[in-house]
Amino acid sequence: MPEAGILEARNSFSALIERVEKGEEITITRHGKAVAKIVPTDPPRDVEKARAAVAAIREMRKKVKPDPDGLTIRDYIEMGRRY
Template sequence: MKTVGAYEAKTHLSQLLDEVAAGESITITRHGVPVARLVPPTDHKRKNAVEAWERWIAYRKEHNITLGDGVTIRDLIEEGRRY
């Protein structure tokens, strides 16, 4: 994990963000004391979406729900946005 001072973080933020996007974690210090950490985003949204999809599939099977001919998931999403 890389450590940088607050002034350096301020002046080189774009470069630091590139490093974080590449997977690096960076601790920002003020007078040698850690005050913040830049970390790559986690994959929680994707994980939550996969879990929701799996629950939907299980629910459909349990309740014998079919989408119908020609109906797509996109159609259902768009229909839900109307309300």
């Protein structure tokens, strides 16, 4: 984890914030001891992981057999609204 002294953090705060926005965590030190940590508010998004999940869902849908009665999801939703 990258570290920055207080003076360095004060002088380059904007640059540190840009690094944090990209997902880094930065430790602020005073006399070599950690005193604070700057962390992103939201975890970084893993685009490749999301794409893999979508691909897995699409593969699963190919393997799932259609409803034996020939009903669609929309049909089941409409039936549920009637009762």
